[in-house]
Amino acid sequence: MQTLEQELSAWMRQAFAAVFPQADVAALPLNVVATTEAAHGDYQCNAAMAAAKLLKLKPRDVAQAIVDQAALPEGVARLEIAGPGFLNFHLAADWLARRLEAVQGDERLGVPAVGQGKTVILDYSSPNVAKPMHIGHIRSTVIGNALDRMHRFLGWRVLADNHLGDWGTQFGLLILGFRTFADAAAYEASPIEELERVYVASYNRSKEDESWKNAARAELVKLQQGDAANRQLWQSFVEHSLREFERVYARLGVKFDLVRGESYYNEKLPGVIAQLQAQGLAEESEGALIVKLEAEKLTPCLVRKSDGGYNYATTDIATVLGRAAEFLPDEVVYVTDERQQLHFKQFFTVCRKLGVTTKLQHVWFGLMRLPEGTFSTREGNVIKLERLLDEAESRALAIVQQTSPEMPPEQQREVARCVGLGAVKYADLSQNPQSLVTFTWDKALALEGNSAPYLQYACARIASVQDKYRERFPGSEPTTQPIKLDDPIERGLGLKLLRFPDVLQRAAENFRPSLLADYLFDLAQTYSTFYQNLPFLKAEAGVRESRVRLCDLTARTLRRGLNLLGIETPARI
RNA sequence: GUGCCUGUAGCUCAACUGGACAGAGCUUCUGACUUCGGAUCAGAAGGUUGCAGGUUCAAAUCCUGCCAGGCACGCCA
Known part of the structure; x- marks a missing residue:
């Protein structure tokens, strides 16, 4: 199944080529994206302005030519020109409804397996032996794991490798x-x-x-x-x-x-040096062996110390060579903190000089700091990861006990575990990884507003709705009735549900789980509005089934999305 | 000194990588039916996007110069 953006963009590309055969279509950004505001339709294309410059025409004329001469794509009720030359796509409610029904029947919720046949090696977490995992490790672990899950779901063959600091x-x-x-x-x-x-x-x-x-x-x-x-x-x-x-x-x-771990590649290190020397890449400097990277405007990469020992650049090069030979990956992705940017630029460059063609990607994130500054094992001011997780669970437990006193204690603990861990993970996944992060307990363990529990709560409410539906209408099956999107709130929810595949792909391509987290929160908010403002169990037959179907689709999208972020969704919270 | 990153509402963060009037959450204030779960919803208030120029139909986003903070700059990883 193609995504909405892919379908509309493909139409745009073909329509544009038909109307302006002389233009270089490949050079233009003809993609169609979701609008930010409902007033501008459902999807928009901003290509007319750029195309006008190329064709020496007025933007609105370019847009008008598309509207006049091409047959509308399937599902589009109106195609309008607005502002300087925006093309606004208004989708037909019926068509959206049929599409939602199709997605509901699809295990994959309309997500295409774009990674089929491709391999990615994800290198993340990588703690040092003999040192405790602390709050500085959680970002690499949680972000890396989310990338792992997303790529797997998109059809990639994923090899998650924990490259331990064991040497x-x-x-x-x-x-x-x-x-x-x-x-x-x-x-x-x-x-x-x-x-x-x-x-x-x-x-x-x-x-x-x-x-x-x-x-x-x-x-x-x-x-x-x-x-x-x-x-x-x-x-x-x-x-x-x-x-x-x-x-x-x-x-x-x-x-x-x-x-x-690093030790795995130990015996390969002399061979790496030999290879560098054979290709004339390495040279002696102050007793050490370096690879000069002047053309790349980088400082030299040191591959052998003056005492004859090897350092981590050599190990990392050996690791890439080993991985490339053994697994033939299309990409190797590293998730580490910001301090290693230069190192990765250097050794990626050396790898390329050695003939490695695999795409090498460094996904970095801001170092976690404490309000009083950085922390280190030697200083002894680390906050251990397990303590963070314990604290998260106990804070969540206090809230569960307060809000659900009738729940059996064992279930309370289980709910608190999911909620607490979810909150910690979500706190790291929901923001741009490259910003500076100062650790505070309240931020890491936020349980309200834009947080995992808000999303888990939405899921739990839906589960409850579904139970009540089965209770009150035994034997009825919502999917025997069509989905209707008559109310603007329903329509908005439906539209948002159909965006999931595009968002997921974008998040994986850009290695940014936060895009997915943002979307899920937005979806949950839209659902909450729907839930609060429209009756469903009390609605007339037909409308009732349609709305219960939307509930089901929302729950499945939220669950799947949270699952891809590594966050659990208990049936009751 | 050089390079990378960050600076957006009182606070914490978004803004689909150049698109339409900069959006959420927290906080504060006002409301929510005959109740499908109030960990919710509706509304209000809150902005010279660090500063100054420039590029163009369009700039938080790109370019230049400043200011403030973080990180890194050959034998640690």
Whole structure:
């Protein structure tokens, strides 16, 4: 099934080519988009103004020629010219109704599988071993997971890869510190907490004790050279950390197809260097090996340290080469915070020089800050992710207990879990990721207004309506009656429902889940107006069924949309 | 110093990437029937889109210069 925008845009393109065969259609933005205001019709095309310039005609004349000479597209009742040359499409209510009926019969709600046959690798979350996941990790995890779900639904083959920070200099300090400070029982009970404590102690000692620092470096070298004891210890750190990460992921509903840390590409690093050298891309500088990127106006990319060690640019290049060879992806997408922009530009450029043609995309988001500034593990002012989730659930529980005292306690907890986690995720997904974000409890856990619970509430009300309908009209099936869009409120709701496929595609293409979140909130608001202002169970037969059908379609769209954002929708809240 | 990003209602954020009069939520104020779930709805108030120029039919959006904040700029990741 084609989307509305695709259908109308295709018509526009063909109509324009027919009326102005001399024009270069490909160069013009002939797409048709939804209007912002009902007064301007349902969909609009703004191409006449740009086309007029190209054709040396008046914009309104261009628009008029389209209106006069071409047959109207299917479903369009009126095509009008407004302002300087806007083309406003007014759709026929009947046709909209038939279309909604078709969407209702479609499992996919009219969403085309545009990603069919394509593969995308999504690299997100990627926490560091031996450190707790904190509020800084939630954005990558939640945004990455939403992109994962959206692409999957659009038909892509998605490989979500958790590229763990499981290699690097911190392991020298950790290994040495572990042998000196670790408490075995504490490590078993709460591994990351214990590793964190050990790390901080070891780090602090290294600052005042030069020999300690050297010893840590020696342990790191032994690890890198494959020393059995260190290797085993490292393996234990990774496994224990992963166990805890899994607990958080299970809670968040996040699943990875691959968990390949940086260490996975270890043996490939010398080969990457060899390849760079063979192609004459790398050169020595101050004892290190770099790739100059002057033509790209970038600072050099350092691929081997002066001590012979490799750094993360090398690892990331090896990762791309490995992925390209193994999975033949069309795209590789990274979701990280803003600080890594330069790094990604550099190593993407190096990859291209090495002949990688896969589309490489960096989706970045603003670093999470605390009102008093940034936080770091070393400073000890981190807010752990699990604590955030606990707090979210307990705040939600307090509200559920207050508003639904008759609900069994177990169900209250389940509702609070969905509402609390939904609120946290929605808070991150509903805004432009590139803006600065200052963490506050109230913002992260907002439960009213533009928030997940508002959407979940709308779903719950619809479920209730559907129950009551079955109760009062046993044996009736709404779909035996046609959908009618006589009231402007119904029509507005119907129109909005039909926008879902276009919005979803745009959100995925631009890697912006916030577009989907915005749409869902808008849809829920439109539905609430509908719900509050029009009777349905009390409406006459026929109208009643039509409205119940709109309820059903709204619920399915909201549920699907929220599901694609990783947010659950309990039947009762 | 260079590069990237941000600046929109009192507060938190939108604005389909150049489109029509800049929209929501929170807060404040006024209302909501014989009740389908009031975690709701209807309405009011709230703006020189950081500042100054420029580009054009059209600028929050593009260009130039300032101001304020964030981040990054070879051996951490």
